[in-house]
Amino acid sequence: MQLSHDEAVTEDESVAIALLRQRDVRGLEVLVHLHQLRALRMAFLIVGSRDVAEDVVADAFIVAFERIHQYDPKRPFAPWFYRIVVNLALKWLRQNRRHAPWETAEEWPCDSLQPDDVAARNESLRAVRAALWRLSAEQRTAVVLRFYMDLEEREIAALMNVPLGTVKWRLHRARRTLREVLRQWEEAGEHRFLRTDLQRHDKANDSRSFPKPRSTR
Amino acid sequence: MTKPMTQDHFQSPDQRDEDAIVRKALNTLAVRGVSDHTDVTWKVRHKLSQNADFDSSRRWRYPLSALASLGLLLVLVAVGVWVALASAGAWPLRPSTSAAVSKEPLTMAEVRSMTVSADGSRAAFVDSRYRVTVWDLERERPIRALTTVTSPVRLLLDPSGVKLVVREPGQVSVWLVDQGTRLWQRELTASDSIILSGDGKWLAISTGVVVEIRDVQSGEHVATFSYRDEGVAAVHFGYDNRVIVVLTPKDHVYVKHIPAWKSKVTP
Numbered sequence: 001m002q003l004s005h006d007e008a009v010t011e012d013e014s015v016a017i018a019l020l021r022q023r024d025v026r027g028l029e030v031l032v033h034l035h036q037l038r039a040l041r042m043a044f045l046i047v048g049s050r051d052v053a054e055d056v057v058a059d060a061f062i063v064a065f066e067r068i069h070q071y072d073p074k075r076p077f078a079p080w081f082y083r084i085v086v087n088l089a090l091k092w093l094r095q096n097r098r099h100a101p102w103e104t105a106e107e108w109p110c111d112s113l114q115p116d117d118v119a120a121r122n123e124s125l126r127a128v129r130a131a132l133w134r135l136s137a138e139q140r141t142a143v144v145l146r147f148y149m150d151l152e153e154r155e156i157a158a159l160m161n162v163p164l165g166t167v168k169w170r171l172h173r174a175r176r177t178l179r180e181v182l183r184q185w186e187e188a189g190e191h192r193f194l195r196t197d198l199q200r201h202d203k204a205n206d207s208r209s210f211p212k213p214r215s216t217r
Numbered sequence: 218m219t220k221p222m223t224q225d226h227f228q229s230p231d232q233r234d235e236d237a238i239v240r241k242a243l244n245t246l247a248v249r250g251v252s253d254h255t256d257v258t259w260k261v262r263h264k265l266s267q268n269a270d271f272d273s274s275r276r277w278r279y280p281l282s283a284l285a286s287l288g289l290l291l292v293l294v295a296v297g298v299w300v301a302l303a304s305a306g307a308w309p310l311r312p313s314t315s316a317a318v319s320k321e322p323l324t325m326a327e328v329r330s331m332t333v334s335a336d337g338s339r340a341a342f343v344d345s346r347y348r349v350t351v352w353d354l355e356r357e358r359p360i361r362a363l364t365t366v367t368s369p370v371r372l373l374l375d376p377s378g379v380k381l382v383v384r385e386p387g388q389v390s391v392w393l394v395d396q397g398t399r400l401w402q403r404e405l406t407a408s409d410s411i412i413l414s415g416d417g418k419w420l421a422i423s424t425g426v427v428v429e430i431r432d433v434q435s436g437e438h439v440a441t442f443s444y445r446d447e448g449v450a451a452v453h454f455g456y457d458n459r460v461i462v463v464l465t466p467k468d469h470v471y472v473k474h475i476p477a478w479k480s481k482v483t484p
């Protein structure tokens with residue numbers, strides 16, 4: 001897999017991986033701490049359920065532990081691990097085709113929002129969820145990897161083990177499906193609800209060591 | 218130094234706008250779906266220990282697997298014969314008693330407490346992560362969740378499952394399930410107990426010496442009954458929900474009528 005992340009494996013990570021190679025589970029705890037949040041959110045967006053996402057990510061850490069000898073330490077750990085997460089998420093979706101997506105409960109609103117704002121926000125989020133779930137599992141995964149994980153199309157192709165053209169086609173189809181509902185979402189002024197969340201999200205991401213994609217051209 | 222070329226340079230402004238919206242939407246969904254404090258460490262440990270148990274027992278289990286398979290086969294044959302006879306009229310099949318209950322196990326982690334609405338349409342669970350989830354049992358899916366700071370010790374649903382009462386060690390709160398809004402909350406001490414009337418209209422809070430009746434919708438005080446001389450051992454609502462029955466530690470039973478009451482809160 002030729003992923004273009006060029007950030008070096010962090011020191012904590014390399015120590016953890018060395019421990020894993022010695023079958024020492026303490027290394028796994030470090031990796032869980034470093035990668036679980038982003039992996040959980042990625043899996044959640046793919047499978048549409050927090051409980052399932054937790055199971056998928058926990059299983060992915062176990063698989064990583066068992067197959068750590070297959071990991072090339074010269075490459076970043078994150079893409080290798082996320083590939084496991086994506087594969088397990090897609091496998092779960094294949095085995096649970098009747099799964100009712102996005103029906104896991106929303107967090108109840110905080111007291112600082114007015115009831116009307118809460119209703120509008122929930123309605124917008126429901127629309128986005130519904131639009132996302134109209135995509136096929138593969139299209140949704142491509143969208144999540146492209147727009148949430150910020151991977152380049154070439155990297156997505158490598159991660160999903162499909163040709164580049166397939167990824168381009170999946171993203172094209174997904175964009176077309178999402179276009180209408182997301183426009184409405186934008187016009188509904190949803191962004192004012194997002195500001196705090198996005199700042200918090202960015203802050204969380206900044207404090208983690210997920211490698212940023214390198215420009216490819 | 219020129220900015221490195223990325224895929225964005227080949228996109229139209231409209232497409233870049235759309236991509237930005239998609240990014241925001243995904244970020245919002247992800248942040249709302251999985252909080253910063255989510256931790257799967259315990260789950261990884263649990264799965265690891267399961268794997269270790271399986272690995273250590275795999276060798277001695279193997280010779281037994283054939284016997285286990287044979288036993289399972291015999292059971293299946295017996296069940297098949299029974300069903301065939303029953304459908305032929307030899308034995309009446311019992312009616313299903315779990316028609317409204319999900320066929321699949323509800324995916325909750327270590328359910329600690331639960332309640333079911335009187336009409337059987339909804340259930341509320343609290344798990345080990347202090348998360349209360351309300352399930353629609355007819356549609357077999359969760360409809361609301363509430364993550365509390367302290368572990369809820371008791372949940373109560375009104376008869377139709379519309380209102381949820383959450384008892385935490387230091388407080389009681391009442392929620393509207395469908396709207397996802399809190400109606401009211403009140404501080405309690407850890408020893409206070411609560412009970413909901415059969416019609417879901419009243420909430421009785423027993424402090425051990427005093428029984429206080431509150432309106433579930435508004436949280437307003439309705440009546441207080443004092444038993445300072447004897448204390449309160451147990452409280453129940455009467456059949457018509459207009460009386461409360463109080464049992465004292467001295468084995469006395471008191472029946473008190475709840476006075477006529479009208480809410481001062483404008484709907």
